[in-house]
Amino acid sequence: MQLDHAMRQALARGEFRLHYQPQLDLHSGAVIGAEGLCRWRDAERGEVSPGRFIPVAEETGFIAELGHWVLCEAVAQAASWRRQGLRMPVSVNVSALQFQAAGFVDSVAGVLAQAQLPAELLELELTESILLGDIDEIVGQLQRLADLGVKLAIDDFGTGYSSLRYLKRLPIHRLKIDRDFIRRLPDDPSDAAITRTIVDLGRALHLQVIAEGVETPEQHACLAAMGCHEYQGFLFAPALPATQFEALLRQSL
Ligand code: G
Ligand code: G
Ligand code: MN
Ligand code: NA
Numbered sequence: 001m002q003l004d005h006a007m008r009q010a011l012a013r014g015e016f017r018l019h020y021q022p023q024l025d026l027h028s029g030a031v032i033g034a035e036g037l038c039r040w041r042d043a044e045r046g047e048v049s050p051g052r053f054i055p056v057a058e059e060t061g062f063i064a065e066l067g068h069w070v071l072c073e074a075v076a077q078a079a080s081w082r083r084q085g086l087r088m089p090v091s092v093n094v095s096a097l098q099f100q101a102a103g104f105v106d107s108v109a110g111v112l113a114q115a116q117l118p119a120e121l122l123e124l125e126l127t128e129s130i131l132l133g134d135i136d137e138i139v140g141q142l143q144r145l146a147d148l149g150v151k152l153a154i155d156d157f158g159t160g161y162s163s164l165r166y167l168k169r170l171p172i173h174r175l176k177i178d179r180d181f182i183r184r185l186p187d188d189p190s191d192a193a194i195t196r197t198i199v200d201l202g203r204a205l206h207l208q209v210i211a212e213g214v215e216t217p218e219q220h221a222c223l224a225a226m227g228c229h230e231y232q233g234f235l236f237a238p239a240l241p242a243t244q245f246e247a248l249l250r251q252s253l
Helices: 003-012 050-060 063-083 096-100 104-115 135-148 164-169 189-204 217-226 242-252
Strands: 016-025 031-042 046-048 090-094 122-127 151-157 174-177 208-211
Touching: 003 031, 003 050, 003 063, 016 063, 016 242, 031 050, 031 063, 031 242, 046 050, 050 063, 063 090, 063 096, 063 104, 063 122, 096 104, 096 122, 104 122, 104 135, 135 151, 135 164, 174 189, 189 208, 189 217
Parallel strands: 031 090, 090 122, 122 151, 151 174, 174 208
Antiparallel strands: 016 031, 031 046
16 A cells, blocks of 8 residues: 555544653753654554655645644643643644645634633744745744744754744744754764854844754753753653653653
8 A cells, every 4th residue: 555545544543643752941851841743553564754654745745634633633632731730832843735725824723722722832843944935925824823822933943944034033932953963962063053053043032942852961961051941852751652741740740
C-alpha cells in the first residue's frame, strides 16, 4: 500500500497518536509547556518516523487533515489537563500548507471554543516557510490568530527565510532555536555565536527564546550562561505519551 493511502486509512482508524515533549524553564527546571509531536505505528511498516511521513503528507496535501487532527488532539489534552487542575500550555506544529488553507483561523477558533480552552494555552509553531508569499496578507492572518489570544512561535529559527525586517512586524511571542545550532555547543564557536545572537535578539525584541534539542549538561550550562531562559530536549525527556508526561510532572513537582 502507498504511504499516503496507509496514512489516510490510519487517521480514519484513529491510529495516529500525539506525544508530548516537555518544555522547561532553564533555571528552575519547571515544566512550562508541552510540544505535541505526531506518532504513527503501521501494521506493515512498524513505527514510521514523522521525519518520513510528514514530508509525504506535505506533498500529497494530507497534512491539512493530519494537522487538524493534531490541533484537536492537543487542544483536547490541554483542556483535560486544565479540568484536572493542571495549567499546561500545548504547542503544535503547523505546516505552511495548513496555515495557508482557507478558513485556518476560523478552524483554530472553532477547536478552542469546542474544547472550551483559553486561547493562551495554545501555541502554534510556524516555520519561516510560511513567510513566503504576500507578507501583508501573512501578517494579517498572524494578527487574527494573535487577536484570538493564541501564542505564536517561529520554529527552527535561523534556518529559513525570515528577514529581521519582517520579524519586527510579526505578532509572535517566541523563537525556537533550531537544534542544529545547539548540537555542537559549547565547542563550536560559530554555533555559539549564532545561538548567543538569537538569545540577544529575543531579549531586544521582547520575545521568549527556547533552545531545542538540548541533550547534554554542557549545552544546558552554555545556554544558561548566554541568558537563554527555556529549553527542550532529550536531556530532560523526549516526546512522551500523555500519561507518561503526567507521571514525569508529578515526579518533578
Ligand atoms: O517528532 P520528531 O520527533 O521526529 O519529528 C520530526 C519532524 O516532524 C519535525 O520536523 C517535527 O516538527 C515534525 N512533526 C512532528 N509532528 C508533527 C505534526 O504534528 N505536524 C507537523 N507539521 N510536523 C510534525
Ligand atoms: O521540527 P521540530 O522542531 O518540531 O522537531 C522536533 C523534533 O526534534 C522531533 O523529531 C523531536 O523528537 C526531536 N527532538 C526533540 N528533542 C531532541 C533532542 O534532544 N535531540 C534530538 N536529536 N532530537 C530531538
Ligand atoms: Mn516544533
Ligand atoms: Na525545530
